[in-house]
Amino acid sequence: MKRIIGAAAAGSQGGVKTVAVGEEFAGQRLDNFLLRELKGVPKTHVYRIIRSGEVRVNKGRAGADTRLEAGDLVRVPPVRLPERVTDPAARPAPAREFPVLLEDEHLLAIDKPAGVAVHGGSGVSFGVIEQLRQARSAARFLELVHRLDRETSGVLLVAKRRSALTRLQDQFRGRETGKTYLALVVGAWPVNKKVIDLPLHKFMVAGDDEAAGERRVKVVARDDPDGMRSITLVKVARRLGSYTLLEVTIKTGRTHQIRVHLASQGHPIAGDDKYGDFELNKSLHREGLKRMFLHAWRLQFQHPASGEPVALEAPLPSDLQQFADRHAPTSAPV
Known part of the structure; x- marks a missing residue:
């Protein structure tokens, strides 16, 4: 029988397991609980058995976003794992600390x-x-x-x-945090402050080229049923020659939101390999900018225990700072 995560097996029948949720997993979403419980099972399959109703919480159907409580009984159906293929390149994650x-x-x-x-x-x-x-x-x-x-x-x-x-x-989820990024865009951003309120839609690239199957995002019409409202606040931080350094605060956290919103205004992020200026990116690479100029600069939130406000800042990494310095006016360095 598979390992029980933070719980005891309350019973099993015909390969079906009933798992009791432990205190340490109270508040966790059902999908995340199952992904941990069913290690090695593809994520798409986990969502499929939830949608089909094979997974039950306290004998009732539940959605992927259901929040579990301590003592809940989760019915987990038998799942066939794909045959393991030994990959000589596959290794355990190396231990690493970060700043x-x-x-x-x-x-x-x-x-x-x-x-x-x-x-x-x-x-x-x-x-x-x-x-x-x-x-x-x-x-x-x-x-x-x-x-x-x-x-x-x-x-x-x-x-x-x-x-x-x-x-x-x-x-x-409640949009109570402040998330501000630094983004260097191509061209002169036309106004000091701007609100971009344009819906976004995720899709998979079709075709048979190397981008086929990749996840992409595009701006859609406001009445598009698949569009998700997305709000981005833009403020000019510095003019850097033929570029503009922006402070970008997101009010919604959509996939690739900043990249797509800025590109939709005719000012893609420098070095963006999905939504940017591909020919320009080649020259930027030769200049030393070898990746997208997007940095999660500031995060504000309330401490989860004390409720006190917390404001964190991460300085620009050296590669981005050096590129900005090379394009800054000599009379006013960044």
Whole structure:
């Protein structure tokens, strides 16, 4: 029988398990509970058995976003794991610590470098969270509060307690946090301040080229039934020659929101390989900008235990700072 995560098996019949939710998993979403319980099972399959009603909570159907409570009984159907193919390149995540911006017994805030995914999956063997768990093997609980794109650097929150995770995620869902990024865009941004309120839609790239099957996002009409309202606040921080450094605050956390909203205004982020100016990106690479100029600069929230306001800032990484310095007016360096 599979390992029971934070719980005891209340019973099983015909390969079906009933799992009692432990105190440490109170408040967790059903999908995340199952992904941990059914290690190795593809995420798409986990969502499929939830939608089909094969998974039950206290004998009733439940959605993926159902919040579990201590003592809930979760019916877990038998799941056939795919045959394992030994990959000689597959290795456990290496232990790694990251620059710490704030740490206490409830949370850990780090300055994530660009080029590192926040978690494994979708062709990535491991990410920040797996490396942290290896480095802190004695830690009982480490979970991502939110996510950043792989090529985006900056402030990333990790919860060290279940209670901190649920309270912080509630703030993110309720738009009670302040998330401000620094983005360098191509061209002269026309106004000092702007609100971009345009719905976004996720889709998969069709065709047979190398981009086929990739997830992309586009702006759609306001009456599009698939559009998700997305709000981005833009403020000019500096004019840097033929570029503009922007402070970008997001009120909604949609996939690729900043990248698509800025590109939709005719000012893509420098170095953006999905929504940017591809020919310009080649020249930027030769100049030393080898990745997208997007950095999660500032994060404001209420501490999950004390309720006190917290404001964190991660300085621009050296590669981005050096590129900005080269384009800054000599009379007013960045």
